[in-house]
Structures are given as structure tokens and as C-alpha cells.
Amino acid sequence: MVPASGSPRRVLMTADAVGGVWDYALELAGGLARRGVRVTLAAMGPAPSPAQRARAIAIPGLGLHLGEFKLEWMERPEDDLAAAGEWLLDLAERVAPDLVHLNGYAHAALPWERPVVAVAHSCVLSWWQAVHGCPAPADWRPYADRVAAGLAAADRVVAPTRAMLDALETHYGPVPHGRVIWNGRDGGTWHPRPDREPTVISVGRIWDEAKNIRALDRVAAELDWPVVVAGSRRHPDGRSPGGGAMPANLRLLGHLRPDELADWYGRAAVFALPARYEPFGLSILEAALSGCALVLGDVPSLRELWTGAAVFVPPDDPAALARELRRMAADPPRLRALATAARQRARSYGTERMVARYLDVYADLLDAPRSIPLHRESAAVPLER
Missing domain, CATH: 3.40.50.2000 (Glycogen Phosphorylase B;)
Incomplete structure (x- = not known):
């Protein structure tokens, strides 16, 4: 299938194999592939398992690239983040994506020269507040600064719930370019059994x-x-x-x-x-x-x-x-x-609905004039409901 007008033909997407981000990324990449969008998946952090890797390369047109760099929430990640940034920019130069979709924050501040979407799956400061009932220690200030810089640099910030978007604003300041898009799963994959x-x-x-x-x-x-x-x-x-x-x-x-x-x-x-x-x-x-x-x-x-x-x-x-x-x-x-x-x-949290919402965000960014920083265009970004 050929992408619709205004849709990207190729997206560079980051992910990690530690938790649910991997499943989310593959679900979205598979849905994008069905719409004719090719995804280059840059996986950082611990290497995906053979089963995780097999699921990724089974997606039509997906190119999988592995970089075992520390993730931004890990201990002393600065050197790895810098090296990962160079790796990602080199990858972007080679695959020439229309748009960059980051499942993280820090690398949104890189000089991408193309629209950037950052997706907020979680963050340390909101995690710490919820788990410990108090603000994160001062040791996390460099992390917080990197997240805030990434949020400010991204052309759109997406969160899977209004609660997560609110948490970003609580801990890092206003996110006027934010949008809520529910995650989705293919209802044909998961079935009840009669012998519960x-x-x-x-x-x-x-x-x-x-x-x-x-x-x-x-x-x-x-x-x-x-x-x-x-x-x-x-x-x-x-x-x-x-x-x-x-x-x-x-x-x-x-x-x-x-x-x-x-x-x-x-x-x-x-x-x-x-x-x-x-x-x-x-x-x-x-x-x-x-x-x-x-x-x-x-x-x-x-x-x-x-x-x-x-x-x-x-x-x-x-x-x-x-x-x-x-x-x-x-x-x-x-x-x-x-x-x-x-x-x-x-059933209301379906894959196709999720994919359609992301394609809307992508199209808005690709249609926007690049002479004006995209993340300053408008604070009036509708939320999915």
C-alpha cells in the first residue's frame, strides 16, 4: 500500500527491549507497514532476545539496527547517550527518514533537520513520586534537565494517557505541543478460552x-x-x-x-x-x-x-x-x-485507531512549514478522547 498524501514514507523509530516499549513499537511499526510506511527501528539498551528480534524482522520492510548503549534513565549514561546520539544521526543520514519517532526524551534535542515526535511512556520523576511519595533526589537533576530539553525540542510530544501528559507538565513545565494517543493492541491476537x-x-x-x-x-x-x-x-x-x-x-x-x-x-x-x-x-x-x-x-x-x-x-x-x-x-x-x-x-484501544492517530500527527508535522520551529506553532493541539 502506498502512503496517503502527507504521510511519511519512512520513519526512524527508537525503542528498547526492557519493557512494554518494545511491544508498543512493534505494534505501531506493523500497523504503519500495513499503511505503506517503512520503519527503521533503532534499538538501544540491552540487546533484544532472539524471540524479540524475530518478531521485529518479521514486520514487512522493517530495518532493525542494534546499539547496546545505556538508556537515559540508567546509571551514569552520559557517555553512552552522546555515542548513541552520533549513532542515531549517522543512521538518519543513511536511511533518510521523513520523520523521527523517539520513544524517549534526550535525543529529541539532536540536530535532526526533520520533524521529531517524542513519546512519553514514563519518566523517572513521576515514577519516583508515585512509588516513594516524594520528589526524586537531587542526583536525578541531570536526567531531569535532559528530559526537559528533549520535551522542549520535540515538535510533538505524545503520551498514552492524559495522566501521563499531566505528569510531564508537573515535573518539567508546560508541554503546549502535547497530545494524548491511546496505545493499542490487535484484538485478533488475544482470545478468551472456554475452559477458564x-x-x-x-x-x-x-x-x-x-x-x-x-x-x-x-x-x-x-x-x-x-x-x-x-x-x-x-x-x-x-x-x-x-x-x-x-x-x-x-x-x-x-x-x-x-x-x-x-x-x-x-x-x-x-x-x-x-x-x-x-x-x-x-x-x-x-x-x-x-x-x-x-x-x-x-x-x-x-x-x-x-x-x-x-x-x-x-x-x-x-x-x-x-x-x-x-x-x-x-x-x-x-x-x-x-x-x-x-x-x-x-476493544476501543485498537491498533488501527492508534496507527491512524499517529499518522495524523505525522501528517500535521510534514505539512507544516519548516521555516518556523514546529514545536512553537500552536498550543492548541487536540487530545484524543
Whole structure:
């Protein structure tokens, strides 16, 4: 398919393979490929697994380039960020993209000479505030300065929820060129199974305090249903969670392939994630599409997305979490009603809708006159609703 008028023919996109950004990037790249847009994917951070790499190169027209540079939120990343910037600019010179789509902040300040979209999947300052209840230490000031500079330099800033966009403005100042575009997942990939099991599933990096997997560990022993958790056990720098202590009451599934995870989602009755911080949550969306009832942390972003289709619990109230999980297990009609509501809501967060919104943003930037800095054009950027 040939791209529509005003759409890019080639996009340079960055990503990392640490968390959900990889899945998001491949979902968007696949949707863009169906619209005739070729994506060059520059993956930084720890190298993607063979399975992650195979999924990427299966996308028609996608060119995958790997650079094992530290990510901007890692310890002492300055030298790596500078080297990665040179690598990215050289890559842009070779592939000549019409537009640059950054799933990060710092590199938006590079001299790209083409429109730049920066996507705010999360950030350390809002993560720290949500997890620790206080501002991030002064050690994070260089990171904050890099993020602020990137946000100011980007021609558009996209966030997956209004709550995440608000967090950027709280911590880094006004983002007049911001827009909300919901993440999406292909509803044809995730399916409920008829033989659902009395099981609670969660997905999240055990080392990430924002996911709050340890709250599930604290209550799992009180439940009649088993609790299984899929996700990485170790921090990207090699540390174990909690100084080496592993959850005692959960069945840890480790990192699963997409087909394995889809099977678990389709079998489990409940998906629980009492998150303290979750700007969107692709795992929640996948579980909802698979027919799981949802028990989620009561945080603004998840309220924004799932009000009326989930049960919310205070992240730091294990008693409330245990009570809601026991209540679901004891009330099958309510469980089925919540699962149906979650699946119906999840269908509104589709891949094609996400792709169309990004193409709108791309077209606006490509049609804009380059004689004026694009990010100063207008503060009146509509939000998706």
C-alpha cells in the first residue's frame, strides 16, 4: 500500500527491549507497514532476545539496527547517550527518514533537520513520586534537565494517557505541543478460552516497585486461588529484586513468549496489577482482550482508562486487594460481568485507531512549514478522547 498524501514514507523509530516499549513499537511499526510506511527501528539498551528480534524482522520492510548503549534513565549514561546520539544521526543520514519517532526524551534535542515526535511512556520523576511519595533526589537533576530539553525540542510530544501528559507538565513545565494517543493492541491476537481456570495472573517486572508485585505476594497465601506472575526477575543492570529476596507465595513464570502469555491470559479468570504507577499498561489491555476480569491499582491513569470496567484498590492496602480477589472468586456472575466490561472497553484501544492517530500527527508535522520551529506553532493541539 502506498502512503496517503502527507504521510511519511519512512520513519526512524527508537525503542528498547526492557519493557512494554518494545511491544508498543512493534505494534505501531506493523500497523504503519500495513499503511505503506517503512520503519527503521533503532534499538538501544540491552540487546533484544532472539524471540524479540524475530518478531521485529518479521514486520514487512522493517530495518532493525542494534546499539547496546545505556538508556537515559540508567546509571551514569552520559557517555553512552552522546555515542548513541552520533549513532542515531549517522543512521538518519543513511536511511533518510521523513520523520523521527523517539520513544524517549534526550535525543529529541539532536540536530535532526526533520520533524521529531517524542513519546512519553514514563519518566523517572513521576515514577519516583508515585512509588516513594516524594520528589526524586537531587542526583536525578541531570536526567531531569535532559528530559526537559528533549520535551522542549520535540515538535510533538505524545503520551498514552492524559495522566501521563499531566505528569510531564508537573515535573518539567508546560508541554503546549502535547497530545494524548491511546496505545493499542490487535484484538485478533488475544482470545478468551472456554475452559477458564480459578487463577489470578499478573504481569510485571518484579524488580520494578511501581508494578507492586510484592503486594500480590503478601496476599497470595490468604487466597484460595493460585497467583501466577509473568515477567523479568532481574533489573537490567543484573540486580535481583529487593536485595536478592524473591517472592515466596507466587508462582513465577519468568519471561514468556507472546503465544505462551496469550495462553495464560486466556485461561486465567482474573488479572491483578495493584500498580502504584502505570502510565498505560499493555499487559492490562492484553488481559482484558483475553477475557480476564481486572483488579487494578487506584491511580489516575488506570482510572482514566478503565473506570466502569475494572475494580480498583489502593496500591498500599493489601487487605483491600485480598478482599476484592476473594470477592471475585466467590461471585461468578460478578466476575463474568466484569470480564465482559473489560473486554468491551479493551476493544476501543485498537491498533488501527492508534496507527491512524499517529499518522495524523505525522501528517500535521510534514505539512507544516519548516521555516518556523514546529514545536512553537500552536498550543492548541487536540487530545484524543
